[in-house]
Amino acid sequence: MAKFGLIGHPLSHSKSPFIHHFFLGKEYSLLDIQERELKSFLAEDQDLNVTIPYKEKVIPFLKNLSPEAREIGAVNTIHHRVGYNTDASGFADCLKAHGFKAKDKNVLVFGTGGASKAISYILRQEGANVQLVSRYKKENTILYDEIGKVNYQAVVNCTPLGMYPNMNESIAKYLDFSRMEWLVDIVANPLRTKLLQEAGCPSIGGLEMLVRQAAKADEIFSGKMISEEEIQACLRALCFEQRNIVFIGMAMAGKSTIAKAFDAQTVEMDEIIVEQEGLSISRLFQEKGEAYFRKKELEVAKEVSRLNHQVISTGGGVILNEEAMTYLRANGLLVWVKRDIDRMILENNRPLYASKEDLYRVYQERKERYAYYADVELDNNRSIEEAIVSLKEKLK
Ligand SMILES: Nc1ncnc2c1ncn2[C@@H]1O[C@H](COP(=O)(O)OP(=O)(O)O)[C@@H](O)[C@H]1O
Ligand SMILES: O=C(O)C1=C[C@@H](OP(=O)(O)O)[C@@H](O)[C@H](O)C1
Numbered sequence: 001m002a003k004f005g006l007i008g009h010p011l012s013h014s015k016s017p018f019i020h021h022f023f024l025g026k027e028y029s030l031l032d033i034q035e036r037e038l039k040s041f042l043a044e045d046q047d048l049n050v051t052i053p054y055k056e057k058v059i060p061f062l063k064n065l066s067p068e069a070r071e072i073g074a075v076n077t078i079h080h081r082v083g084y085n086t087d088a089s090g091f092a093d094c095l096k097a098h099g100f101k102a103k104d105k106n107v108l109v110f111g112t113g114g115a116s117k118a119i120s121y122i123l124r125q126e127g128a129n130v131q132l133v134s135r136y137k138k139e140n141t142i143l144y145d146e147i148g149k150v151n152y153q154a155v156v157n158c159t160p161l162g163m164y165p166n167m168n169e170s171i172a173k174y175l176d177f178s179r180m181e182w183l184v185d186i187v188a189n190p191l192r193t194k195l196l197q198e199a200g201c202p203s204i205g206g207l208e209m210l211v212r213q214a215a216k217a218d219e220i221f222s223g224k225m226i227s228e229e230e231i232q233a234c235l236r237a238l239c240f241e242q243r244n245i246v247f248i249g250m251a252m253a254g255k256s257t258i259a260k261a262f263d264a265q266t267v268e269m270d271e272i273i274v275e276q277e278g279l280s281i282s283r284l285f286q287e288k289g290e291a292y293f294r295k296k297e298l299e300v301a302k303e304v305s306r307l308n309h310q311v312i313s314t315g316g317g318v319i320l321n322e323e324a325m326t327y328l329r330a331n332g333l334l335v336w337v338k339r340d341i342d343r344m345i346l347e348n349n350r351p352l353y354a355s356k357e358d359l360y361r362v363y364q365e366r367k368e369r370y371a372y373y374a375d376v377e378l379d380n381n382r383s384i385e386e387a388i389v390s391l392k393e394k395l396k
């Protein structure tokens with residue numbers, strides 16, 4: 001039977017089987033093949049996508065190439081033994097869907113690999129001036145430390161910086177967002193790279209690029225149009241599977257209680273610390289000090305940020321650590337649980353809060369950070385049941 005799937009080597013976990021099954025309702029395989037097998041494999045008429053390291057290597061074994069694939073010099077889709085490049089057309093669709101204009105813009109493209117070639121091709125076709133940025137000096141590229149000398153209005157990241165599990169990396173530090181109209185990051189995992197978190201302009205993430213290139217390939221395979229509604233539904237399904245719900249907010253605001261009531265399998269960051277250290281939070285503060293606790297809290301934030309589809313409850317002070325927040329935001333939707341301090345009842349297991357005054361003071365110190373990081377705000381001044389109803393409404 002003709003094969004339908006993705007060829008590459010090595011092939012790790014991929015979202016492609018889910019996406020292609022979503023659009024065409026057919027089983028899609030991950031076909032990890034050796035380079036010496038390419039020739040015989042490609043002699044048959046099968047519907048394939050191609051990934052690293054074969055996007056260029058398949059070309060000699062194909063019958064023909066689309067004009068785009070020929071010009072780019074890389075193929076990611078094969079149908080009836082003809083090679084196409086839907087990284088290019090998928091990227092063009094991303095720009096169109098978001099109204100990002102490329103004509104006459106100076107666009108910085110970071111990275112010089114296959115994706116960069118396909119994307120630069122589209123940008124040039126749409127009338128942009130492309131400036132490639134690379135770590136090493138090459139023809140027609142500038143180095144990172146030369147970025148300050150050039151004028152640009154848009155940026156595309158085609159490097160793997162920020163990709164899971166290195167979620168604290170980003171090219172943001174080189175960029176001046178005040179002059180940027182738009183940004184595309186092609187890194188598809190995590191959902192919200194550090195670059196997207198820090199982007200001070202409209203942006204598109206890599207998951208959308210992945211879905212749109214797959215949709216373009218499926219149109220070629222099936223001869224059917226994939227509608228915008230189907231694309232949005234696929235993106236929602238992928239986000240739903242990958243996204244964590246992360247509760248932030250003041251101590252005693254009700255984070256742990258709401259998290260447990262919402263999902264019995266909650267991941268409680270403070271409990272992980274207690275388990276790993278073999279000490280209660282109070283004892284840990286007493287014996288090792290707050291700085292030690294914050295270091296542990298960062299480690300645990302990194303650990304839990306690798307999870308998917310979980311409900312995570314944090315300690316009230318996690319927002320003090322920017323790096324911890326980068327990790328938690330990467331796959332997390334952050335819900336700020338808000339409860340009036342007058343309603344809180346002091347408990348003796350919270351070392352930082354001996355009196356209500358402590359709570360008022362700390363709240364003044366932290367409220368701007370909670371507001372900055374919150375994707376959603378949740379009022380918890382009525383019953384827990386009412387908070388849950390309101391949360392479900394907000395998550396729809
Ligand atoms: N809506 C609410 N109604 C009544 N009690 C609440 C409510 N929200 C929280 N509490 C109580 O407040 C205390 C602190 O809640 P907790 O979930 O531990 O807060 P956090 O994890 O944010 O520090 C708990 O005793 C909890 O039962
Ligand atoms: O506000 C804080 O800095 C803290 C809050 C506590 O968690 P809760 O927010 O669950 O009380 C716990 O992490 C630790 O005592 C520090």
Ligand SMILES: [Mg+2]
Nearest residue numbers: 255256313314
């Ligand atoms: Mg708690």
